[in-house]
Amino acid sequence: MLKNTKQTYGSFAKVMHWLVALVVIAMFAVGFWMVTLDYYSEWYKVAPHYHKSVGILLAIIVVFRLLWRVLNPRPEALKSHAKWEIVIAHLAHWVMYILLFAIFLSGYLISTADGRAIEVFNWFGVPSMGEFIANQEDVAGEFHQYLAYFLIGLVLVHGAAALKHHFIDKDSTLRRMMWGSDNSDHK
Amino acid sequence: MTKIMTLISTLLITLSVNAADYAIDTKGAHASINFKVQHLGFSWLTGRFNNFEGSFSYDEEKPEASKIQVNIDTTSIDSNHAERDKHLRSDDFLNVDKHPKATFVSTGFKALGNGKMKVMGDFTLNGVTKTITIDAEKVGGGKDPWGGYRVGFSGDAKINMGDFNFKKNYGDVWLELHVEGIKK
Structure with missing residues (x-):
């Protein structure tokens, strides 16, 4: 099923979740690595080009993901989940979304600070809106870096929580986001 | 005796009047600190502070x-490319968080005639002070149309990134200097 129900996540939500997870982690790794490249490295030009291109596409995908989220029924929390767990988990989800958009925006502001557009795989360009503050590329760069650290920290907490539900609480929290196994037991 | 004293003081006043003090006209941007670096040995990349x-x-x-x-504000480096400027300000090059100022203080002038001169001085960049020599030339001077008095020079100097402890060393940097001073 493509759509969510009150009990289960649909395929679209699952694909979005795992795609965004994979891309975010890969983007973090590439970003972390590419800033250390020497000028004469063959990756020096290509890696940032891919990083920016994928980043713009990811931003578009996350907008669709959010739209889908608000237009679809939301699977209810498992009955075994404590009230505080639900509140903290939801808070973490929304903070991750906010961080994602803050990282998209700060990344955009680095590359467009001089009026240049961001070329997405030489496919289309996202135009610059100009420089809003002095040395914008530096300020936006600091935000981009530390917000990414914060996001990855939160991703680790989110993943650890899912594993805790799977292996310690032995409930279907993680299985509901997967395919195959029976994930309808609404424990 | 008093006559000699008067003569000496007159001379001193005359001398100090001749050796006029000038403020570099950065307000009107009639001065620039430009640089150029070779890109891969294929072309010149230019920028300025x-x-x-x-x-x-x-x-x-x-x-x-x-x-x-x-005194130069190193955070104001501008090579007309935001991502490169960000990199140039990082600790790979200028490390502007730690060293937001560069300074040049002359230690000696050597006149070569015809308005040409060598300017020796201490250049502090990235926290490192080195003696450099600027080949300078007077361009012109005189009364400006707005009641002031100006004199202008241009100069060239060459420094090496390694001399100033840049973490990345891409060789020599040519400085192209233009100053116009307004008599104080």
């Missing part, structure tokens, strides 16, 4: 007694 201020004293009759001091 947008913010700096300085002053000099200059005496047409005694150019050797001239002095110049310039």
Whole structure:
């Protein structure tokens, strides 16, 4: 099923979740690595080009993901989940979304600070809106870096929580986001 | 005796009038600190520092007694490319968080005639002070149309990234300097 129900996540939500997870982690790794490249490295030009291109596409995908989220029924929390767990988990989800958009925006502001557009795989360009503050590329760069650290920290907490539900609480929290196994037991 | 004293003091006043002090006209942007670096050995990449201020004293009759001091805001480096500027400000190059200022203080002038001169001085960049020599030339001077008096120079100097402890060393940097001073 493509759509969510009150009990289960649909395929679209699952694909979005795992795609965004994979891309975010890969983007973090590439970003972390590419800033250390020497000028004469063959990756020096290509890696940032891919990083920016994928980043713009990811931003578009996350907008669709959010739209889908608000237009679809939301699977209810498992009955075994404590009230505080639900509140903290939801808070973490929304903070991750906010961080994602803050990282998209700060990344955009680095590359467009001089009026240049961001070329997405030489496919289309996202135009610059100009420089809003002095040395914008530096300020936006600091935000981009530390917000990414914060996001990855939160991703680790989110993943650890899912594993805790799977292996310690032995409930279907993680299985509901997967395919195959029976994930309808609404424990 | 008093006559000699008067003579000496008159001479001193005359001298100090001749050795006039000038403020570099950064307000009107009639001065620039440009640089160029070779890109891969194929072409020249140029840029500049947008913010700096300085002053000099200059005496047409005694150019050797001239002095110049310039303070440069290294965060204002501008190579017309945001991502490159960000990199140039990082600790790979200028490390502007730690060293937001570069300074040049002259230590000596050597007149070569015809308005040409060598300017020796201490250049502090990235926290490292090195003696450099600027090949300078007077471009012109005189009354401006707005009631002031100006004199202008251009100069060239070459520094090496390694001399100033840049983490990445891509060789020599040519500095192309233009200053116009307004008599204080």
